[in-house]
Amino acid sequence: MRNSPMKVVIFGAGLVGEAVGRHIAEQGHDLCFIESNINTVRKVREQMDVQIVHGAGEDQDVLREARIQEADLILALTNQDKSNIILTLISRSLNPNARIVLRVKDDAFLNNHQLWQFRDLNDTMIISPERAVIEKAIHILDVQHAFDLVDFPDNGVRVAGFRLGPNNVLANRPLREAIPTLPSELLLVVGAQRGEEVFIPTGDTVLQSGDRICMTLPPGISLPVILPMLGKSYIQQQKFVIVGGGPIAVNIARQLERRGRQVVMIESDYDHCQTLAEMLSKTVILHGDPTDANLLGRAITPQTVFLAMTDQQEVNFFIALLARKRGAMQVVSMMDNEAYFSLAPELGVDAILSPRAAAVGSILRFARAGRVLDADILLGGRLNLFLAEVEEGSRLDGSLLKELNLPKGMIVAASIRGSRVAVPHGNLRLNKGDRALLVLQQGKASLLDKWIAQA
Amino acid sequence: MNLFLLYLRIIAVIAAMLALFQVPTLALAWRFGEETAPFLMTMLITLAIAMLFFFTRGIVFAGLRARDGVVAVVLGWFVMIVLGSLPYQLAGAMRGVDAIFESASGFTTTGSTVLGDIEALPQGLLFWRSTTQWIGGMGILLLAVAILPYLGVGGAQIMKAEMPGFKKDKLAPRVADSARILWGIYILLTLLCGLGYMLAGMPPLDAVHHAFTTISIGGFSPKNASLGAYAPAVQWCAILFMIAAGINYVLYYRVLVTREWHTLRDEELKWYGIVILGVAMFTTLAAFASTASANHHDALLHGLFQAVSLVTNTGYANVDWETWPLYVQLILMTIAITGAMSGSTTGGIKMIRAIVLFKVLTAVINRMLTQERVIAIKINEKRIPPELLDGVMALGFAITLTIALATIILASMDVDLPTAFSAALTTLINVGPGIGLVGPMDNFGAIPDNGKWLLVVLMVTGRLEVFTVLILFVPHFWKPHAILT
Structure with a gap:
């Protein structure tokens, strides 16, 4: 039985809506946007092969045109919290059975637990870009030098992104020779980026220093052993310097404190410094201009993980650059403008924290369907990760990996049977009921069904 | 509003309370076949003064200003001390200034005495002496607020001026209810303490004496040897209840009544424990080395007892700790400045301010x-507002300055330095014993009369947390229209 395509309605084709929609459409689902801004409507029409209805989400005719009653999944992703809540209520009244995901930014709404227990809201999924990015940041900071990290906590699999440093063991030879030098069989390179090009490596691929690679990290792997093999040095006592004291930064600092890390936070507004000093117990609060090179210089050591988290992206860029020049071991910057994403690595920004991108990842986790148990993205959406159950009679069922002849742009990154993560080597046989972590390149998501679902 | 009538009412109320508290003393004196005249006389005098209340009948003192509360409370306390000294004077047991000193030491829960031989006093006077501490511990005006709801003297201002504490939070929306809760806990602790002493083998009357002076953190004892006169079991019991008396009453309320167990994760409580243990380490080591403690158990008991007694500002002694090295004595004296927790009946600046x-x-x-x-600056993860911070720092400075000035004045009366310094400190902090001539087994009889008057003022100043009294010395205070109050 093939998974029948879902009918998905997305309110708002803004940056988050569009990014989520792109992934959903790629998986072969029927997608309809409802968008009130005519310029956005035009842009989406030009770029994507989806239905788009121009008009207000509250409008009965618009909703009828989008066939909201038939939708399996409804996503309220406008950038207004109140609109999203109202659209959720309207959708629920028209379609009691659909799954609904709604995006909420404001903490006042998020923390209002009574609101979410309300009859028509209590079975909706709430996605907060801020919370998503905090979670993302903590994941990344837990693994030194990682520029991205996707965690499937229930299945014991993590996929982390690293930039290969000099003197690593992977580069300059075919991967089939390089991989066995790694200490664990469970380590597998599942994706790589060189310049603008993203590819899924095979045994013949030759990596180079400076490539950004995505690799599976089995639980209990020892970073002090692994990092030098990737050309990175492991630092025993990391020190975190966070510039900017916004809510996201405070939450990250709090989590780091809880892990016993040493945190310094620099904030330019004196009154806000006072508030920060009250909110955070162990973090050292410094009052100063974020662009004060002298102050940054004193705060940064070779053990420093530097987080540029002011609310101005350009300032973040600039101070990240300063931090890189001062020799911080890792530079992380918060930015939401996708135009900057590709510039970042060249300017010495190791990792980007984007609330919007993080939200897309979280939404995809809820927007999955059929045999897909979990999903996420890596390399800014250039790689799709799907955790899927192998269906009886599907192409994966019962066959040896080496005989599968997987198409280009697709790889089995891990297979999980029960609670055991198995090595995805050539002689592994996947069976029905196993969970497989599949990595697909952007644009190949439609391959998924072909391999995991019954033919 | 006629402020004179307000003060009159306060004085009348205090006199009425004192008359009431004469009753058990009188009964005791009669029971022991002692002279009852001094107590009867005192009762008549206080009752006569209490009659003044009728002049102020029907007046409601609404909208009391903070300054009026301050004057009323300070005035009230001095009147109380004078009236409280009457039994000593009328019985011919002490001279005027000594009687005033003993009365002040009682009400302010200091516990210093001018008597060389305490046991020579008749039972009635001894009991009055302990009673004064019990009255003064929680505050007589607070009691008045608690039991006389129609006092009509702006309870909040009175409470602020008389109640020791840091934030002076009210436990209940109404002042009278808060006062009732505080006095309720106080009485409960006293009952438990008395019971504990009796179970530990103390004679019942002594148990009442010591329950009064333990829970009020006063330190008077009807025995010359203080708690040293009793068995170790009693002394262990004293340690327990001294510690209990030094805990913030708000915590008792939160745990016993509203069942908020998490309030026990209190920073001040934690440090209260740490400071006691830290000081006990020094005192126990000193006791081990000293010949005054016969064996290891004694040394531990003496060390811990003295540490708790001084940290809480009780002032009991079970050993002459002047036989310990001078530095240990000084540790005991200086740690006393800190005192136990805020919201208890301790003296000092309170643990939280330290x-x-x-x-x-x-x-x-x-x-x-x-x-x-x-x-x-945070306590229990909550930021201390700047004005409270200023208050704490100013109090620290005011205490230091007051001790320094008082030491200088006492030195000018040819009192030697250890005596002058420790007498000033011990009275201002409401501890009791000092070092030198006023050591734990000595008394204040050797201080010149003028010095005693000074110490009386210091005791009241310390009991009312310094500022309440210091404010009277600010010239502006006496010019009601010079600035807005």
């Missing part, structure tokens, strides 16, 4: 190291 002072000190040093640092 913590705040230390945090300010570390913050200042950290800021010197890194100019850009912004540090919030």
Whole structure:
């Protein structure tokens, strides 16, 4: 039985809506946007092969045109919290059975637990870009030098992104020779980026220093052993310097404190410094201009993980650059403008924290369907990760990996049977009921069904 | 509003309370076949003064200003001390100034005495002596607020001026209810303490004496040897209840009544424990080395007892700790400045203020190291507002300054330095014993009369947390229309 395509309605084709929609459409689902801004409507029409209805989400005719009653999944992703809540209520009244995901930014709404227990809201999924990015940041900071990290906590699999440093063991030879030098069989390179090009490596691929690679990290792997093999040095006592004291930064600092890390936070507004000093117990609060090179210089050591988290992206860029020049071991910057994403690595920004991108990842986790148990993205959406159950009679069922002849742009990154993560080597046989972590390149998501679902 | 009538009413109320508290004393004196005349006379005098209340009948003192509360409370306390000294004077047991000193030491729960041989006093006077401490511990005006709801004297201002504490939070929306809760806990603790002493083998009357002076953190004892006169079991019991008396009453309320167990994760409580143990380490070591403690058990008992007695500002002694090295004596004296927890009947600046002072000190040093640092002074993860911080630092300075000035004045009366310094400190902090001529096994009889008057003022100043009395010395205070109050 093939998974029948879902009918998905997305309110708002803004940056988050569009990014989520792109992934959903790629998986072969029927997608309809409802968008009130005519310029956005035009842009989406030009770029994507989806239905788009121009008009207000509250409008009965618009909703009828989008066939909201038939939708399996409804996503309220406008950038207004109140609109999203109202659209959720309207959708629920028209379609009691659909799954609904709604995006909420404001903490006042998020923390209002009574609101979410309300009859028509209590079975909706709430996605907060801020919370998503905090979670993302903590994941990344837990693994030194990682520029991205996707965690499937229930299945014991993590996929982390690293930039290969000099003197690593992977580069300059075919991967089939390089991989066995790694200490664990469970380590597998599942994706790589060189310049603008993203590819899924095979045994013949030759990596180079400076490539950004995505690799599976089995639980209990020892970073002090692994990092030098990737050309990175492991630092025993990391020190975190966070510039900017916004809510996201405070939450990250709090989590780091809880892990016993040493945190310094620099904030330019004196009154806000006072508030920060009250909110955070162990973090050292410094009052100063974020662009004060002298102050940054004193705060940064070779053990420093530097987080540029002011609310101005350009300032973040600039101070990240300063931090890189001062020799911080890792530079992380918060930015939401996708135009900057590709510039970042060249300017010495190791990792980007984007609330919007993080939200897309979280939404995809809820927007999955059929045999897909979990999903996420890596390399800014250039790689799709799907955790899927192998269906009886599907192409994966019962066959040896080496005989599968997987198409280009697709790889089995891990297979999980029960609670055991198995090595995805050539002689592994996947069976029905196993969970497989599949990595697909952007644009190949439609391959998924072909391999995991019954033919 | 006629302020004179307000003061009159306060004085009348205090006199009425004192008359009431004469009853058990009188009964005791009669029971022991002692002279009852001094107590009867005192009762008549206080009752006569209490009659003044009728002049102020029907007046409601609404909208009382903070300043009026201050004057009323300070005035009330001095009147109380004078009236409280009447039994000593009328019985011919002490001269005027000594009687006033003993009365002040009682009401302010200091516990210093001018008597060389305490046991020579008749039972009635001894009981009055302990009673004064019990009355003064929680505050007579607070009791008045609690049991006389129609006192009509702006309870909040009275409570603020009389109740020791840091934030002076009310436990209940209404002042009278708060006062009732506080006195309720106080009485409960006293009952438990008395019961504990009796179970430990203390004679019932002595148990009442010591329950009064333990829970009020006063330190008077009807025995010359203080708690040293009793068996070790009694002394262990005293340690337990001294510690209990030094715990913030708000915590008792939160745990016993509203069942908020998490309030026990209290920073001040933690440091209260740490300070006691820290001081006990020094005192126990000193006791081990001293010949005054016969064996290891004694040494531990003596060390811990003295540490708790001084940290809580009770002032009991079970050993002559003047036989210990001078530095240990000085540790005991200086730690007494800290006192036990805020919201208890302890003296001193209270543990919480000491913590705040230390945090300010570390913050200042950290800021010197890194100019850009912004540090919030927090207690229990909550930031202390700047005006409270100022108050704490000012109090620290005021206490230091007052002790220094008083030491200088006493020295000018040819009192030697250890005696002058420790007498000033022990009275201002409401501890009781000092070192030198006023050591734990000595008395204040050797201090010149003028010095005693000074110490009386210091005791009241300390009991009312310094500012309440200091404010009277501010010229502006006496010009009601010079500034807005």
